[in-house]
Amino acid sequence: MEVAIVGAGLTGVHAALELAAQGHAVVVFERSGSVAAESSFAQGGLCAPALSPVWGALCGTQALALQSSGLSEAGWRWAARQARGKGWTEARQTALLTLARQSLARSTLLRKQLQLEHERSEGLLLLMRDEAQARKAQPLVERWQGAGLAHQWLDAEACRRLEPGLSPDTPLHGGWQLNEAEACNGRELCLLLKQAAQRLGAHFMFHTEVRALQAGRRPALTHGPAAQTGIAAAALRQEVLAASGPSTLPSPREVQTHSFDAIVLCGAQPADPLLAQLGLKPALRQVWGRTLTAPLRQLEAFPDLGPRANLVDDRHQLSLSRLGQRVRVSGGASLQAPSRGDKGFEQLHEVLHDWFPGAIQPQQAQHWQGSRLMLADSLPLLGASGAEGIWLNLAQGGQGAALAAGAAQLMAALIGGRDPGWDLSPFSAERLR
Structure with missing residues (x-):
């Protein structure tokens, strides 16, 4: 299958590696100049399954409800507590804990299989x-x-x-x-995983902004050149071509549209307008x-x-x-x-x-x-979007390092038509409809 991935942070790069390892032809679109250039650049990098359900709830008290509500910050906290009170069932807490534990186990296996050497403890x-x-x-x-x-x-x-x-x-x-x-050092890990994905045939397109998605049997993706963005943009501007390797495609000079067998939305920051095109209006904050x-x-x-x-x-x-x-x-x-x-x-x-x-x-x-x-219930979006050919793997909030490896493994199984082995409905987009 031909698979497009939007976003080259921890979530997107892990997904690229898993899908390429299964033999899919993978292209990753990233608006910045390198992997892990924005939310993943210097995040805490902590993966502790015993804390993930609790920390998810704590973060939820400071985030998210209806984005158009115009609430004050105190109002946001109240609305998020209400959403979490309704949404944080025992099944959802268990699902998040299971995903975090699976992610830690997958990270350990990848480190051994790929002989990854990076800053970690x-x-x-x-x-x-x-x-x-x-x-x-x-x-x-x-x-x-x-x-x-x-x-x-x-x-x-x-x-x-x-x-x-x-x-x-x-x-x-x-x-x-x-x-x-x-x-772990998430940026260092992303660079190593990118190289591993490239060796398996994955391609990366940097400085490329995805502007539109179209669902269907062959979903389409419209993209064009992007201005240099991201917190670490200036430091990364000269790094891309020197260190990106032979599997990095040139950034397009004009807007183009390409079709794929599947498109996976992993990019955090431009997610809102793309999700709206699919009929999804999640309370992202x-x-x-x-x-x-x-x-x-x-x-x-x-x-x-x-x-x-x-x-x-x-x-x-x-x-x-x-x-x-x-x-x-x-x-x-x-x-x-x-x-x-x-x-x-x-x-x-x-x-x-x-x-x-x-x-x-x-x-x-x-x-x-x-x-x-993040969403009001502090749970990620993972699985089918409800729009044909479009998949979601985002909104992991401050738990990106803790969930990325496991989420990518599950996503690759779903796209490949395999049973992931457990119920992912707590993370489904259906809960937003």
Whole structure:
């Protein structure tokens, strides 16, 4: 089959690899100049199935309802709580947890099969600063027990043995250790997966904007040249032709229309107008987040500066992840695009300094902020769109790194006419009609 993929972030590149591995002729259309140039560029990269249902719900309180409602930010939060209250059934929570676990397993297998070498770390500590916080987390712990997720309580002393760089001056009651978790450098992983997909025959068209979709037995895609876009656009402008490889097609100079056997919509940012053309008007909302990435100081007298693996500060809902010789701090969700003078990055620095004082080289810190699309129920769109020949794999919100590999595997099975092995109706577009 000839398959077109719209979007070359984590979701789109994973989908390209899975489909190309099945022998399909794949073309990926991306409006930016490289893979992972927008929402996937420097996102947190945390994949922790034990946290995904909970974090999905937490993010949902700050996002999404009817996009045309004109509600204030407080109104959005209220509307999203209402939507989540109706939509977060036990079946949907289980489906999201299953998808996250399948995604982690698929990522592990791909890394071994393709011998991928990239910045990553395994394991996670969910840190509790005081006893009251730990008691508040008990419903979450009970959910882990019911789902068969391995977890272990560690007191403060055991936490510091596991993470000797933790500041002795910061209050710490203890933490939950989760082995079924990892974090990765999403952009680095995307580049490696793109190369693997190209070796299997997939082609990539950068600086190419998809402007229209037409459903049918041979669905059509209209595309044309795109202005350089994306948060990382300037840095990537000269990179594309040098590093893209022989399977990168030239950007078109005029608007063109091509037909395929299937089209998969993975691109987050231009999704609204394309979905509207298919008769879908989901309550998508743009939610902003930010990350801080900095190299760790290398001091022979203090070999344990910074985290060894991944930690989550439960009070501030921030993650701290070890990526090679760097640390990445991620968190925060806002309905408003960050403005000049925004103090969100200050909190990332403060929490990092709180747990690991003096661990980074601040003058080399990278500050990144980006947006992702989410639905009111915080669940992704995955499967048939309802329009013939058009498939959906998007709206994964802040869980792109946690869900991309598993979602791509399931999508490839559906397009190939195979049974994915479990019920995907919680993610279906039918819930939006």
